[in-house]
Structure formats: structure tokens, C-alpha cells
Amino acid sequence: MSHLDAVLAHIDADRDNAVARLFDLLRIESISTDPAYKDACRAAADWLVDDLASIGFEASRRDTPGHPMVVGHGGAEDGKALLFYGHYDVQPVDPLDLWDSAPFDPRIDETPDGPVIRARGASDDKGQLMTFIEACRAWKAVTGSLPARVSILFEGEEESGSPSLVPFLTDNADELKADIALVCDTGMWDKDTPAISTMLRGMVGEELTITGPSKDLHSGMFGGPARNPIRVLTRILADMHDETGRVTLPGFYDGVPDLSDEIKAQWDSLDFDADAFLGAVGLSVPAGEEGYSALEQIWARPTFEVNGIWGGYTGAGFKTVLPSEASAKVTFRLVGDQDPNAIQAAFKSYVESALPADCSVAWKSKDCSPATTMPVDAPEFALARDALSDEWPNPAVFVGSGGSIPIVGHFRRILGMDSVLIGFGLDDDQIHSPNEKYSLTSFTKGIRSWARVLDALSRA
Structure with missing residues (x-):
């Protein structure tokens, strides 16, 4: 023995x-x-x-x-x-x-x-x-x-x-x-x-607040000529993905490796049921980056997600306000050799360059990791x-x-x-x-x- x-x-x-x-x-x-x-x-x-x-x-x-x-x-x-x-x-x-x-x-x-x-x-x-x-x-x-x-x-x-x-x-x-x-x-x-x-996967996290007018405004009196920071913020965030689910941030995919045939074959052999995976949380249609399986999207592809968004009045009933500020918390999940510092800088540059007149942005950065x-x-x-x-x-x-x-x-x-x-x-x-x-x-x-x-x- x-x-x-x-x-x-x-x-x-x-x-x-x-x-x-x-x-x-x-x-x-x-x-x-x-x-x-x-x-x-x-x-x-x-x-x-x-x-x-x-x-x-x-x-x-x-x-x-x-x-x-x-x-x-x-x-x-x-x-x-x-x-x-x-x-x-x-x-x-x-x-x-x-x-x-x-x-x-x-x-x-x-x-x-x-x-x-x-x-x-x-x-x-x-x-x-x-x-x-x-x-x-x-x-x-x-x-x-x-x-x-x-x-x-x-x-x-x-x-x-x-x-x-x-x-x-x-x-x-x-x-x-x-x-x-x-x-x-x-x-x-x-x-x-x-x-x-x-x-x-690594991560980059940011909280951003876009400010427009100096105070909340009556939407009947100012709606139209006054800049609404919620519209600005949601447009910027929506433009972060194209129609195929790819992240549009310049340089984002630098350092993202191709999956080896051997690893892909191993993952394919696992018989992962994407329909059951989504069905368990009340979903039915895959919404990630086209051309990649659900496991590849989770394990081997980078993402950008909006984790929280707020602005204006969110209490019971209506308050017809045009808000002074709008905020969001976002995270990037990173793979391979993506540089978290470069992605953080690129995202800030993208947002700041997309700001229209009369708007500014403030940041609260989370520690990032590769x-x-x-x-x-x-x-x-x-x-x-x-x-x-x-x-x-x-x-x-x-x-x-x-x-x-x-x-x-x-x-x-x-x-x-x-x-x-x-x-x-x-x-x-x-x-x-x-x-x-x-x-x-x-x-x-x-x-x-x-x-x-x-x-x-x-x-x-």
C-alpha cells in the first residue's frame, strides 16, 4: 500500500x-x-x-x-x-x-x-x-x-x-x-x-453627481429652457452600451484576452442552463454582450453596470420639481489585463466631455482592483x-x-x-x-x- x-x-x-x-x-x-x-x-x-x-x-x-x-x-x-x-x-x-x-x-x-x-x-x-x-x-x-x-x-x-x-x-x-x-x-x-x-474579475466603482441649476426648480415655470441633470445623466449612462451590449468607452477592451479553446471546451461541457439561470430570478431573455455564452459573460467578459440612480423627488405622490442634482453609482467588472486606473480615468473623461453647458460633475471613487x-x-x-x-x-x-x-x-x-x-x-x-x-x-x-x-x- x-x-x-x-x-x-x-x-x-x-x-x-x-x-x-x-x-x-x-x-x-x-x-x-x-x-x-x-x-x-x-x-x-x-x-x-x-x-x-x-x-x-x-x-x-x-x-x-x-x-x-x-x-x-x-x-x-x-x-x-x-x-x-x-x-x-x-x-x-x-x-x-x-x-x-x-x-x-x-x-x-x-x-x-x-x-x-x-x-x-x-x-x-x-x-x-x-x-x-x-x-x-x-x-x-x-x-x-x-x-x-x-x-x-x-x-x-x-x-x-x-x-x-x-x-x-x-x-x-x-x-x-x-x-x-x-x-x-x-x-x-x-x-x-x-x-x-x-x-x-476586478472592479472599478464610481459615484457621480451631475449638477445643473443652483437649486430645485418648478417644472412648470422652468421646464424647457432649464437644463435637467437627470436627462443629462441618463443619456450619458445609456450611451455606455451599444445595441449589441458592448461597452462603448474608448480603450475599454484593451487587455481583454480571448478564451482558450481548452477552457471554452471545459465550460461548454458543464451543460450550464442559461434559461434556468435567468428563469430563477424572473427573467427569460439574455441581455448581455452578444456572441458570448452566459458563463463567458459572467466569468470572462468585462461589464459596466449602473447599481443605483436617483435625483429629484422620489417620495409619495408628485412634486413637480426640476432637480438641481442627479446621481448614480456604477461599477465596471474587469478581466484579463484591463487597467483599472486607465478605465477609471477614461470614464471620468468620457462623462466630463459629454456634459452640456451649465452642468458640472462631482466624483466619489471606490478603491479599484485589477x-x-x-x-x-x-x-x-x-x-x-x-x-x-x-x-x-x-x-x-x-x-x-x-x-x-x-x-x-x-x-x-x-x-x-x-x-x-x-x-x-x-x-x-x-x-x-x-x-x-x-x-x-x-x-x-x-x-x-x-x-x-x-x-x-x-x-x-
């Missing part, structure tokens, strides 16, 4: 103990957004330090101005260096009356899709991070060591904006640098198909994909993400390394909602998956 086979057998035999350990962590009410739970967050960090120490990691709690970080180091002194990231903090449980059981009293529930672990944090992210710890525990129990150099970073503020993360990474960069990072805060494509997220695309041709990605494929019924796929995972950008910018994003959550896990759950299969096969990935990456 190979070392890996023995490790997998040990994981199966130790399943009940692994679940019990996860339950111990789930009972800790580590809600990072509420100061009332500060001690609970510290208790969760201490629990993880003790658990890592019990399997041979040099582990410590690192206090920050907010909630603590947990850092651990273990494994061989040479060979492949891996940094695993997860977070131990959880979302608030409100509304409590919608929970079917106490959110911090974990239990196993039977469902039509099989048994699930029910508790706040079961999927996001305690169950996920414990899959990796349990894989390390099994390797240590069977072989006495880990197959690679492994460092651990657990954060306690992910659900509250990570205010301490960037300073901590900057101050401890030399200690935390590795060959590659492993991030568990993602999910499966479906319950039988594991996924590695390799594309994360997209992140992983080098899927690097050996670590192929090895991880093959390892996952050996564990699950269907082969693993490389997928994109319509949103962002900031830690991945921080690892690249501050620590100079890419990330392999592997998680075992499912779309219906109800993270951030009442009755959060984590499939027992996700937990047990997640442990086995990480054991395989560790073995594979040790040979990279």
Missing part, C-alpha cells in the same frame, strides 16, 4: 473524530463584525493554534488591531513550499427566528441529497479550512510528516472587510512567502464535479486538477468567478505568488443565511481531496 492509500484509509477510519473536531470549532461564536464577540474570535484563534500544535505545527496566535491571525509552519525543511489560507470568523446569525436549530449548536441533518452539517460557519469557512487540517493530520498520523513544507494563515476578519490583512501580510511577507498559495474559500461546480477557480487570472499551464494547476479528478465522480474543471476574492490579489501583489483556489462548498449551502449547511460528503471527500493534492504538489 502506498503512503497516499494509507493516508486515505486513515481518513475514512477517522471520519467521526474529524466531524467531532469540526463541531468543537463550530460551537465557538466567532462573529467578527460584532464587538460583543471579540472574546469568541480570540477563542477560535486559540482553538486553532492548539489543534495545529497537536499535529506538530509550530503555531501561534498573532494579535492585530482587530481580531487575531493564526500562523503555523510544519512539514519538511525543503521541497515545495505551500501557504494555506482560510478564515475562522463567521457572519452574524440574524434573523435568528428563521433558523431551524441553534446556529452554534452543530448537528447532522438528513436531507434528500444526503446528510449535511448544519451550523453557522459550517461551509463558510470553518468546514472548508478543517478539510485541510484533517488532511495534514492524516499525513502526520500515517507517515509522521507532511509531504511538503506547509504554512498556515487563518484570518479572523474576512467577514468584516479584512482591515488588518494587508498590513499583516506586508509586515510578515518574508515569513509567509511560499511557492504557491492554497485558498479554500470557494466551491464545487456541482456535487459531483470539483472545480479550481482560475479567473477572478482582475486576477491564474497561469493554468503551470504544473501545480494540472497536478491539482488530476488529484481532484481522482477523488470525485467527474473530472475537475477550471472555472471563473464573476466576483472577486481579495486575498488572491494580495498574495500576488504582496507575496509574489499565485493561488490554487479549491473549495467544496455547494451553491445551496446558504452561507450568510439562516440554516447554513455543509454536505457531509463535501467535508469527508474534501479531506481526501486535500490529501491527494498535498501528495501531488509535493512532486511539482
Whole structure:
């Protein structure tokens, strides 16, 4: 029997103990957004330090101005260096009356899709991070060591904006640098198909306010000769798309890559039902950029969206006002090598050049970030994909993400390394909602998956 086979057998035999350990962590009410739970967050960090120490990691709690970080180091002194990231903090449980059981009293529930672990944090992210710890525990129990150099970073503020993360990474960069990072805060494509997220969209956000007359005016007395900033704003925003759904901003598509045939074939094989996707939210007609599938539009194409718009009188009844101001919040989602600063500057220039006489614009800018695309041709990605494929019924796929995972950008910018994003959550896990759950299969096969990935990456 190979070392890996023995490790997998040990994981199966130790399943009940692994679940019990996860339950111990789930009972800790580590809600990072509420100061009332500060001690609970510290208790969760201490629990993880003790658990890592019990399997041979040099582990410590690192206090920050907010909630603590947990850092651990273990494994061989040479060979492949891996940094695993997860977070131990959880979302608030409100509304409590919608929970079917106490959110911090974990239990196993039977469902039509099989048994699930029910508790706040079961999927996001305690169950996920414990899959990796349990894989390390099994390797240590069977072989006495880990197959690679492994460092651990657990954060306690992910659900509250990570205010301490960037300073901590900057101050401890030399200690935390590795060959590659492993991030568990993602999910499966479906319950039988594991996924590695390799594309994360970036973002530019702006709030703009266009001012026309110096005060609100009576629309009967001034309507016609007076400039209406709502008309100005809506015309500018409407002109940001052409009739095919493409964004008209000059230079917007600079740096947008073509999707490789291999990745496109993988995505086509997923049998994504765009009609059902739209139907679930009361829509029926695709409205995005023509010539691209719904998955391509979400994962691999950039967008411009108006997130909010207001001006004039919006209360009950009518007030026949011609407003002084009109405002909107907008965001660009970016892909590939699009430059967020260049797009931000181009949008401001476009708006300002489109302003008619007697109008001005004021801006409130949101922090912007570039997209992140992983080098899927690097050996670590192929090895991880093959390892996952050996564990699950269907082969693993490389997928994109319509949103962002900031830690991945921080690892690249501050620590100079890419990330392999592997998680075992499912779309219906109800993270951030009442009755959060984590499939027992996700937990047990997640442990086995990480054991395989560790073995594979040790040979990279």
C-alpha cells in the first residue's frame, strides 16, 4: 500500500473524530463584525493554534488591531513550499427566528441529497479550512510528516472587510512567502464535479453627481429652457452600451484576452442552463454582450453596470420639481489585463466631455482592483486538477468567478505568488443565511481531496 492509500484509509477510519473536531470549532461564536464577540474570535484563534500544535505545527496566535491571525509552519525543511489560507470568523446569525436549530449548536441533518452539517460557519469557512487540517493530520498520523513544507494563515476578519490583512501580510511577507498559495474559500461546480477557480474579475466603482441649476426648480415655470441633470445623466449612462451590449468607452477592451479553446471546451461541457439561470430570478431573455455564452459573460467578459440612480423627488405622490442634482453609482467588472486606473480615468473623461453647458460633475471613487487570472499551464494547476479528478465522480474543471476574492490579489501583489483556489462548498449551502449547511460528503471527500493534492504538489 502506498503512503497516499494509507493516508486515505486513515481518513475514512477517522471520519467521526474529524466531524467531532469540526463541531468543537463550530460551537465557538466567532462573529467578527460584532464587538460583543471579540472574546469568541480570540477563542477560535486559540482553538486553532492548539489543534495545529497537536499535529506538530509550530503555531501561534498573532494579535492585530482587530481580531487575531493564526500562523503555523510544519512539514519538511525543503521541497515545495505551500501557504494555506482560510478564515475562522463567521457572519452574524440574524434573523435568528428563521433558523431551524441553534446556529452554534452543530448537528447532522438528513436531507434528500444526503446528510449535511448544519451550523453557522459550517461551509463558510470553518468546514472548508478543517478539510485541510484533517488532511495534514492524516499525513502526520500515517507517515509522521507532511509531504511538503506547509504554512498556515487563518484570518479572523474576512467577514468584516479584512482591515488588518494587508498590513499583516506586508509586515510578515518574508515569513509567509511560499511557492504557491492554497485558498479554500470557494466551491464545487456541482456535487459531483470539483472545480479550481482560475479567473477572478476586478472592479472599478464610481459615484457621480451631475449638477445643473443652483437649486430645485418648478417644472412648470422652468421646464424647457432649464437644463435637467437627470436627462443629462441618463443619456450619458445609456450611451455606455451599444445595441449589441458592448461597452462603448474608448480603450475599454484593451487587455481583454480571448478564451482558450481548452477552457471554452471545459465550460461548454458543464451543460450550464442559461434559461434556468435567468428563469430563477424572473427573467427569460439574455441581455448581455452578444456572441458570448452566459458563463463567458459572467466569468470572462468585462461589464459596466449602473447599481443605483436617483435625483429629484422620489417620495409619495408628485412634486413637480426640476432637480438641481442627479446621481448614480456604477461599477465596471474587469478581466484579463484591463487597467483599472486607465478605465477609471477614461470614464471620468468620457462623462466630463459629454456634459452640456451649465452642468458640472462631482466624483466619489471606490478603491479599484485589477482582475486576477491564474497561469493554468503551470504544473501545480494540472497536478491539482488530476488529484481532484481522482477523488470525485467527474473530472475537475477550471472555472471563473464573476466576483472577486481579495486575498488572491494580495498574495500576488504582496507575496509574489499565485493561488490554487479549491473549495467544496455547494451553491445551496446558504452561507450568510439562516440554516447554513455543509454536505457531509463535501467535508469527508474534501479531506481526501486535500490529501491527494498535498501528495501531488509535493512532486511539482
